[in-house]
Amino acid sequence: MSSNRTSRRAVLVSCAAVTGALLLSACGSDSGDDSESGSGEGKAAAATTRQITDAQGRKVKVPGDPRKVVTLSEPTTDAALALGVEPVGVTAGRGQKGVSTYLADKASKAQVVATVAEADMEKLAALQPDLILLDETTGAKKTVDKLQEIAPTVVTAKLNEDWKKSFTDTADALNKKADAEKWLTGFDTRVADVKKQLGSNAGTSVSVIRWQDGAPSVVGKGDGVVASTLQALGTTRPKDQQGASTGHSEPVSLEKLDTIDGDWLFFGTLGDKADGEKAYGEAQKVTNFGKLTAEKDKHVVVIEGSAWNSAGGPLSAQVVLDDLEGALAK
Structure with a gap:
């Protein structure tokens, strides 16, 4: 009706x-x-x-x-x-x-x-x-x-x-607009607090990828939850992860695996963290994955991929910030 x-x-x-x-x-x-x-x-x-x-x-x-x-x-x-x-x-x-x-x-x-x-x-x-x-x-x-x-x-x-x-x-x-504005004020305050705790990771290079069907795809480009949170923390992105995205994600061929490298690599799937751990095990068997700087430095962080790959929202932003704080804050 x-x-x-x-x-x-x-x-x-x-x-x-x-x-x-x-x-x-x-x-x-x-x-x-x-x-x-x-x-x-x-x-x-x-x-x-x-x-x-x-x-x-x-x-x-x-x-x-x-x-x-x-x-x-x-x-x-x-x-x-x-x-x-x-x-x-x-x-x-x-x-x-x-x-x-x-x-x-x-x-x-x-x-x-x-x-x-x-x-x-x-x-x-x-x-x-x-x-x-x-x-x-x-x-x-x-x-x-x-x-x-x-x-x-x-x-x-x-x-x-x-x-x-x-x-x-x-x-x-x-x-509930007033409630949302209050939530965002608290989130922005927390982002500022985490930024102060980055220490030697201030300005660090962060790569974000989703592993699917045996290969990576870049996610979190543009102005969404992932990109805006990383930017607010003052981190940088690898060259091929800068600018607007051509879609929700951008596949990367295994021949160009080096383009997903960064000081830190946040790694996930479309599912939960357990699914990400399984995919990470598969990725480690791929030729040249072990040569990535992030892998050699033990800076690969398995994430709650469903949040990082989401079209966005306050709770996904909260998960992204939690994962970043857990890995980068001193």
């Missing part, structure tokens, strides 16, 4: 539940204080509605206190969980069947209703969400009109949007 139809139905339900001519008059007004009936352990909960303008310039009326949120992209799932909102429906992590492993504990009750490529409309609709969030990192962006028929749908960010702005805009759709 459309968001307008949803709002009208909510108004009728709320108005039928109250008495008194004054309250009835208020329910029928266009003040924006429309009420919706929600259930939680048998108790009804009233919620106001708000109108926001999303990243595509669409004006969307959203619940002031959404109870059943579906997040169809990695950044919106990450952001919601960082703000204490566990979605009822989520997207699978990049290259994974379930939610990204770094988010699994926080999203244990969520049902996977989408992949990076597309959403499963039938599964999504069955959840009866009151708010759908996504951004342009997911193929579901092509079906916004269909999603809007299920529940109010907000596109929170354009492709390649600064992750901090994407976070605060997602938070705004959840009516």
Whole structure:
């Protein structure tokens, strides 16, 4: 159903539940204080509605206190969980069947209703969400009109949007923008603290790669979570890892293995750290991998790859900073 139809139905339900001519008059007004009936352990909960303008310039009326949120992209799932909102429906992590492993504990009750490529409309609709969030990192962006028929749908960010702005805009759709700004203040303070602890690693060269199908791919270029965090810490990147990325990742042939070298090499897969450890064992058997400076100096750091390879979000940034601090801080 459309968001307008949803709002009208909510108004009728709320108005039928109250008495008194004054309250009835208020329910029928266009003040924006429309009420919706929600259930939680048998108790009804009233919620106001708000109108926001999303990243595509669409004006969307959203619940002031959404109870059943579906997040169809990695950044919106990450952001919601960082703000204490566990979605009822989520997207699978990049290259994974379930939610990204770094988010699994926080999203244990969520049902996977989408992949990076597309959403499963039938599964999504069955959840009866009151708010759908996504951004342009997911193929579901092509079906916004269909999603809007299920529940109010907000596109929170354009492709390649600064992750901090994407976070605060997602938070705004959840009516938690102040919480997001507070979170970011704390994160920036911690980045500054870690930078002071780098000692001899200040300005060090950091390479970030994902190992897949027996070969590396460069990740974390451009302005995303990885690149911006490394830049904020004052580290540098190898020559071939500078500038904008031509895609989410850039494959590197084994004949050019030396181009992924740096003072430090952060190494992972699309999965968790255990999967990264297994891949690292495979990489060590590859010709010339042992000649890399980072390998010889024992500066290869196996990481939680699902976070480093994520399309971004505050919790992925937190994991990236944790891994960097653990390896580089003195």
